[in-house]
Amino acid sequence: MDLVTVTGLSKRYGGIVALSDATFSARAGEVHALLGENGAGKSTFIQILSGAVQHDGGSILVDGQDYRPVNPDAAQARGIAAVFQELSLVPDLSVEQNIWFRHEPRTWLGTVNRAEMRRKTLALLEKYNFPALRPDQELRRLTLAERQIVEIAKGLAKDPRILILDEATSALPAREAEWLLKLTRQLAAEGRLVIFISHRMAEVRAIADRLTIFRNGATVAAHEANAVSDTEIVTQMIGRHLDRLYPERVATATDRVALRVEGLSSGSRLSGVDFALREGEVLGVGGLQGHGQRELFQALFGASRASGAVKLWGKPVSINNPRQALTGRDGIALVPEDRRGQGLLLTKSVRENLTLSVIRRFTENGLLSRQKEAALVKEMVDFLRIKAGTPEQLAGTLSGGNQQKVIFGKMLLTQARVLLLYDPTRGVDVGTKGEIFQLMRDLAAKGYAILFHSSDMPELVHVADRVMVMRDGRVAATLEGDRISEAGILRAAMLEREAA
Amino acid sequence: MASAEQTGETMQRPADMKSTTPAIGWRGRALDRAPFLVACLMLALIVGIYGSLQSGVFTLDELNLDTAAAMTLMLAATGQTIVLLRGGIDLSIGGMISLGTVIAATRFTDDPSTTALWALAILALGFVIGALNGLLISLLKLQPFLVTLATWSILNGVAMIILPTDGGSVPSWWVGFASTQLFGLTSPVWMLLVLLLFWWWFRATRVGISIQATGSNEKSAFLSGVSITRVNLVTYGLSGLFAAGAALFLVTQTGAGSPTIGKDYILPSVAAAVIGGVSLFGGRGHLAGTLIGAFVLTLIGNLVFVLHVSSYWQPVASGVILLLSVLASSVAEKAARGRVQ
Numbered sequence: 001m002d003l004v005t006v007t008g009l010s011k012r013y014g015g016i017v018a019l020s021d022a023t024f025s026a027r028a029g030e031v032h033a034l035l036g037e038n039g040a041g042k043s044t045f046i047q048i049l050s051g052a053v054q055h056d057g058g059s060i061l062v063d064g065q066d067y068r069p070v071n072p073d074a075a076q077a078r079g080i081a082a083v084f085q086e087l088s089l090v091p092d093l094s095v096e097q098n099i100w101f102r103h104e105p106r107t108w109l110g111t112v113n114r115a116e117m118r119r120k121t122l123a124l125l126e127k128y129n130f131p132a133l134r135p136d137q138e139l140r141r142l143t144l145a146e147r148q149i150v151e152i153a154k155g156l157a158k159d160p161r162i163l164i165l166d167e168a169t170s171a172l173p174a175r176e177a178e179w180l181l182k183l184t185r186q187l188a189a190e191g192r193l194v195i196f197i198s199h200r201m202a203e204v205r206a207i208a209d210r211l212t213i214f215r216n217g218a219t220v221a222a223h224e225a226n227a228v229s230d231t232e233i234v235t236q237m238i239g240r241h242l243d244r245l246y247p248e249r250v251a252t253a254t255d256r257v258a259l260r261v262e263g264l265s266s267g268s269r270l271s272g273v274d275f276a277l278r279e280g281e282v283l284g285v286g287g288l289q290g291h292g293q294r295e296l297f298q299a300l301f302g303a304s305r306a307s308g309a310v311k312l313w314g315k316p317v318s319i320n321n322p323r324q325a326l327t328g329r330d331g332i333a334l335v336p337e338d339r340r341g342q343g344l345l346l347t348k349s350v351r352e353n354l355t356l357s358v359i360r361r362f363t364e365n366g367l368l369s370r371q372k373e374a375a376l377v378k379e380m381v382d383f384l385r386i387k388a389g390t391p392e393q394l395a396g397t398l399s400g401g402n403q404q405k406v407i408f409g410k411m412l413l414t415q416a417r418v419l420l421l422y423d424p425t426r427g428v429d430v431g432t433k434g435e436i437f438q439l440m441r442d443l444a445a446k447g448y449a450i451l452f453h454s455s456d457m458p459e460l461v462h463v464a465d466r467v468m469v470m471r472d473g474r475v476a477a478t479l480e481g482d483r484i485s486e487a488g489i490l491r492a493a494m495l496e497r498e499a500a
Numbered sequence: 501m502a503s504a505e506q507t508g509e510t511m512q513r514p515a516d517m518k519s520t521t522p523a524i525g526w527r528g529r530a531l532d533r534a535p536f537l538v539a540c541l542m543l544a545l546i547v548g549i550y551g552s553l554q555s556g557v558f559t560l561d562e563l564n565l566d567t568a569a570a571m572t573l574m575l576a577a578t579g580q581t582i583v584l585l586r587g588g589i590d591l592s593i594g595g596m597i598s599l600g601t602v603i604a605a606t607r608f609t610d611d612p613s614t615t616a617l618w619a620l621a622i623l624a625l626g627f628v629i630g631a632l633n634g635l636l637i638s639l640l641k642l643q644p645f646l647v648t649l650a651t652w653s654i655l656n657g658v659a660m661i662i663l664p665t666d667g668g669s670v671p672s673w674w675v676g677f678a679s680t681q682l683f684g685l686t687s688p689v690w691m692l693l694v695l696l697l698f699w700w701w702f703r704a705t706r707v708g709i710s711i712q713a714t715g716s717n718e719k720s721a722f723l724s725g726v727s728i729t730r731v732n733l734v735t736y737g738l739s740g741l742f743a744a745g746a747a748l749f750l751v752t753q754t755g756a757g758s759p760t761i762g763k764d765y766i767l768p769s770v771a772a773a774v775i776g777g778v779s780l781f782g783g784r785g786h787l788a789g790t791l792i793g794a795f796v797l798t799l800i801g802n803l804v805f806v807l808h809v810s811s812y813w814q815p816v817a818s819g820v821i822l823l824l825s826v827l828a829s830s831v832a833e834k835a836a837r838g839r840v841q
Contacts, residue, residue, distance in 0.1 A: 052723060073725035088723035092716035092783035093709070101713060101724050102706060111704035154724075 003028040003193050004049075004162065009058035010217075011044050018044040021218040022058070026195065026210070028161065031188045033204040033225070034197045036214030037237055037457065042197055043085075045214070046164050049195070050082035051075030062162075073102075081160035083151050085167045091140035096121040098139055099154045124157055128183055131176055144171050144268070152180065156187075163187060164195045169203060170290060181207050199288045201230055201494045213237055230495065231487075238457070238486045246462035247438045250445070253281035253465055257314070258449030259332075259418050261300070264308035270295040271473040273308070277418070277449045282440055284464030284484075285453040287493045292473035293453050294337065297422045300451070301334045312418060331416035335407050335424045343407040346396030350388045351377045353395045353406050358413045380409040385435065401432025408439065419443070421452045425459060437463050457486045469493050534832030535777030536789045538825060542775070543792050546799045553806045564686040568678050570798035571688040572597075572750045573768055574791055578695055579630075579742030580769040581790045582702075586735040587715035587782025588644035592633055593743035593769060595655025596626050597762030600747020602659045605668025605757025615671060623744045629655065630740020634732035648736075652766070659759035668757040678752040691749075692791065699787035711735050715782025768797055771818065775825040796821060 006024040010017070019041045026032040034042045047053045049060070051069030060067040062078055069075040075082075082088075089098045096117055097104075105116040121135045131149055139147065148171040155163055165184065169177040184194050184207050198204055204211060205225070212222045213236045220236050259277040264270060270292045277283045285293050299306035302318075310317050313330050336342040344353055354377050355362070362372035377391050384405045388398060395406055404424060411419060421440070425433045440450055440463060454460050460467050467479045469492035477492035479485075530537065551557035576593050583590040600622050608615045629651065636647045680687045702708045714721040714731045722728055746765065751757065774780065775796055776789025797818055804814045 071725060071727070072723055073727075076725060084723060088720045090713040090716045090720050090724070090783075093713060097709065102710065102726065104706060104709070106706070109701060109704075110706070111701060112706075112709070 002026060003063065005061040006045075007059055009045065009048065009055050009060065011048060011053065011055050017217055019048075019055070019217045022214065023219040023222075024212050025222070026193050028193050029188055029191045030209040031184055031194045031196050031207050033208035033211040034195060034214065035204065035211055035233060035237060040214040040237070041217040042214050043166070044217075046082060046166055046195065046197065049075070049080060049162075050084075050164060051080075052082075076158055076160070079158075079161035080164070081155040081158045081162070082164040083155040083166060083168050085170070087147055087151050089139050089147055089151055089154070092138065094136050094138055095133055095142070095150050096135040098150055099124070099157050101154070103157065120157075124153060128153075128156060128186070129179070131179065145173055145176060148172055149176065152183075160192065162193045162195065164197075166197045167199065167290075169198055169200065177203070199494055201233070205230075234487055234490050234494075237490070246459075247434070247441045249441065249463070249465070251465060252441075252445045252447075253278045254447075258312070259300075259451070260309075260311040260314075262309040264296070264299055264306055264310065265473075266295050266299045266304050266306035269473050270299060270306065273470075273473075273475055275468055275475060275478070277451055279417075279447050279449050280444050281466070282444050282450045282452055282464045284460035284467035285451060285470065286457060286460045286467050286489045287470035287476065289455060291470045291493070293470055294422070295473070296470070297334070297337075297420055297451075297453060300420055301332070331414060332418045332420065333411040333414045333416035334420045335404075335411060335422060337422045337426075343410075344395045344403055346394070348395060349392045350381070350386065350395055350398070350406055351391040354380055354391075354409050354413060357410060361413070376413065380413060383412075384409050384439070399432075401435075404432065404436065408436070412443075417448050419448055419450045421450060423453055423455055425454065425456070433459075457489055460484075460489065461486055532832075533777070535825060535829035536786065536792075538828040538832075539776050539789055539792045539796065542821060542825070543796050543799070546796060546803060550799060550803050550806065553803075560684055564681075564689060566795065566798060566802070567688040567692055568686060568753070569801075570794045571678075571691060572746045572753065573765060573772060573798065574692065574695065574794045575742050575746035575749055576765045577769040577772040577790045577794050578699075578787060579739035579746075581773045581776075581778055581785060581787055582711065582735055582742075583644070583739045584770070584773050584778050584780060585715050585782060585785055586711050586731065587718070588637070588732075588735065589770065589780075590630070590633065590648045590736060590739045590743075591645065591766050592629070592648040592651035592655060593739060593746070594762035594764075594766040595652040595659065596629060596740055596743035597747045597750065597765055598659040598759050599655045599662075599762075600626065600744045601751050601754070601761060602663035602668065602757035602759050604670055604674075604748060604751045606663055608670045608674060608751075610671050612673075615674065619748055622748060623741060626740040626742075626744025626747075627737045628740070630743070631733045631737035633740065634734070634736035635729070637736070638729040638732045644736075656759065656762070659762075663757050663759055666756060666758040666760075670751045670755060675752050675755050678749070688749075695787065695791065703786075707734060712783055717783070768794075768818075771822050772797055775822060777825075777829060779829075793825075 002025045004024065004026050006022060009019055009022040011019040022041060022045050024045070034045070036042045044053070048055045051072040051074050054068070054070065062080070067078060069078065069080075090101065093101065099121060100117055105113040105120060107113045118135060124130075125133060130153060133146065133149060133153070139150065142150065148168060152168060169180055172180060181203060184196060187194050188209070196204070196208060208225045210222065211225055211228070211233070213220045213233065215237060256279040257276045258279045261276070262274050264273040273292070273296060275283070285296065287293060295304065298304040300310065312332060315330070345356070348356070351373070355373055359368070362369045362376060364372075380386070381388065381391060386405045386409065387402050395403060398406065425436055437459070440452065444450055452460070452464055461484050464484070467484050467489060468475050469477045469479065469489050471493055479488050479492065547557065556562060576597065579593060580590060603618065603622055607618045633648055633651055636642060637644050677687055682690060703712070710721065710726050711731055711734065713724070714726055714728060718728060721731075750761065754761070772793035773785065773790045775793035776785070776791070778785025778790060800817045800821065801814050804811055804817065
């Protein structure tokens with residue numbers, strides 16, 4: 001009998017459907033891989049299983065009994081533990097306090113029995129051959145990889161029947177990742193069910209008995225792992241997309257390099273990125289989430305400590321100052337990831353949002369010229385077709401798509417011709433998405449150079465002139481022309497190994 | 501596909517898989533406790549100056565006196581420390597202290613059992629009002645600052661309605677409590693020890709750890725199964741309870757009720773904790789630091805007195821000390837971070 005059976009599971013967040021029809025079944029004693037693109041619903045699915053969020057519809061049976069955990073505690077009580085990607089660890093507690101958090105052995109006074117806790121910690125680490133950890137060290141002193149290992153120990157400390165590993169290998173160096181894969185097999189051999197999420201096909205191949213593929217919030221297929229090819233898996237992950245959304249792509253790139261980046265590194269997430277973005281070009285930045293895309297944009301905008309060389313229009317620029325300082329025609333402008341937090345002042349008007357950072361452009365003798373400002377604002381509102389009653393409407397009251405247009409307007413008013421667009425269509429309705437893509441192509445035709453990241457692969461495929469695929473903080477491949485396809489991007493991001 | 505052989509083989513611990521983080525060492529530990537050590541240093545300095553200007557400072561009598569003077573603040577700051585550890589702040593303790601004193605001053609009688617019942621009622625009221633704060637913060641998802649600002653105002657108003665001006669009285673045996681002695685130490689000194697004992701116990705309980713963990717990272721705590729609502733309830737409940745305790749002790753010093761006195765303890769309770777190294781961002785700090793901070797703030801008053809300068813210098817000096825402590829902890833924090841990365 002199946003240990004877990006899920007049928008027709010659904011979950012909405014406001015108007016967004018995160019999961020529409022997830023079906024899943026898994027047996028005790030197997031490693032069951034979950035595959036899918038970013039946003040396919042895997043995360044929501046395991047969050048429901050682990051009690052972090054509650055589902056709206058459908059049913060889950062564990063051991064044939066109805067399962068609807070109201071919180072992570074309730075999930076643990078039923079023997080389900082999750083090793084989260086966003087770590088569930090507390091920075092100010094020690095390693096062992098974290099491992100046993102809320103399950104500490106206690107004395108008659110109700111206090112933590114430290115000696116017993118230490119003994120249990122060492123026994124646990126010994127049993128599963130954990131990499132060296134200092135039990136008494138405060139968590140905030142550990143590296144990301146070590147934290148991930150603590151998180152795994154914490155999951156195992158509950159002796160769960162079902163263990164969920166959400167991209168647990170992604171933060172681990174090769175050796176530790178290998179250890180985890182062996183551990184996963186061992187856990188399955190002990191009769192537990194391990195639900196394993198990874199974007200690394202090789203790992204899934206190495207340890208999974210079965211796999212379930214998600215797409216757009218629904219299950220597309222489940223396979224015995226040895227009865228399906230990589231190509232079939234990738235095809236099922238992508239499915240078919242309608243591409244009416246996208247404008248015609250006319251190559252407008254010149255030979256002039258607008259932005260040249262050499263050896264850009266930042267922390268452990270970005271290591272030695274080289275590329276050249278040309279005038280009139282849209283260069284896509286793709287790959288699986290968390291492989292350095294965010295860090296690349298942050299480093300380029302000077303928002304994080306980075307090393308390497310950056311040249312704008314042939315001139316070297318200092319790379320550790322925010323590029324807001326670089327306005328004007330030789331500057332650089334950013335559409336940030338967090339629109340509501342970083343890009344817009346929601347309680348200010350459309351006009352104020354548009355002109356706040358370019359106030360210099362319409363001052364005369366130190367005084368604001370309202371006429372000049374109004375003219376510029378009108379020009380932008382018309383050009384971008386921002387649907388606002390008046391320029392005085394508050395930005396917070398606009399739709400997501402129109403808010404994004406205001407940010408574009410703000411960016412264009414700086415007159416910078418190198419544009420960094422980080423997921424500019426996230427949370428934007430389909431119609432406006434099309435307008436934004438058209439706008440990007442129009443700007444490219446005018447000679448703007450655009451670096452464009454999207455978490456939605458088809459956008460890269462259909463809008464960018466070239467796509468740079470990132471893996472582990474490096475450029476794994478740069479795809480051009482016919483080689484730009486979702487399969488090509490996925491293959492570069494997951495399958496093809498760089499020559500070692 | 502994994503083979504059976506693979507799972508059957510014994511797992512080898514990768515031999516050179518060493519923890520990459522260095523051992524902390526004494527310097528790291530000292531840096532970690534820098535704010536606390538700075539507070540100790542300040543206290544030593546103040547006591548030193550005070551002792552050189554005034555005779556009889558290094559006696560049990562002086563300890564008894566100063567502890568009694570500091571105890572109201574200490575009780576209020578104990579509750580505040582728990583709230584700060586949770587990553588919140590509780591301004592309503594000002595209202596609770598005022599309300600506690602006016603109820604005591606108007607209801608306490610010479611009959612011990614009636615008085616004891618009212619004292620218990622005040623403590624219970626403190627916990628319930630605090631718990632309500634916690635509930636409002638959780639259920640309405642409001643800022644602790646705003647919720648407790650509102651409850652402070654409400655409690656203050658109620659205190660005014662009960663007793664519009666300073667007055668009323670408490671029985672003399674209640675006032676005498678603060679000077680009761682056991683083995684040469686007065687009851688406030690014993691209370692100080694009890695507070696430390698309470699803290700040692702509380703911090704090692706699951707509830708205490710959950711409160712600290714929630715202050716350290718709320719999301720992580722939630723994912724680990726902590727009920728944030730329950731944590732808020734207990735945290736602010738305890739704060740209210742300690743504020744009520746502070747009120748009961750305060751009337752042993754004043755002998756009367758005051759509907760406005762509580763406000764004098766709101767910011768000093770936060771200041772004492774911060775001077776003692778408790779982080780305003782939650783997750784870090786110990787009561788020992790807070791109590792030292794409370795001593796520092798109290799002894800500044802003594803110092804200003806023996807220096808024969810205007811008493812208005814007291815808040816000036818307190819402010820400077822607060823700034824110095826914040827500076828010290830920020831420097832230490834940066835140094836510690838530099839060592840980690």
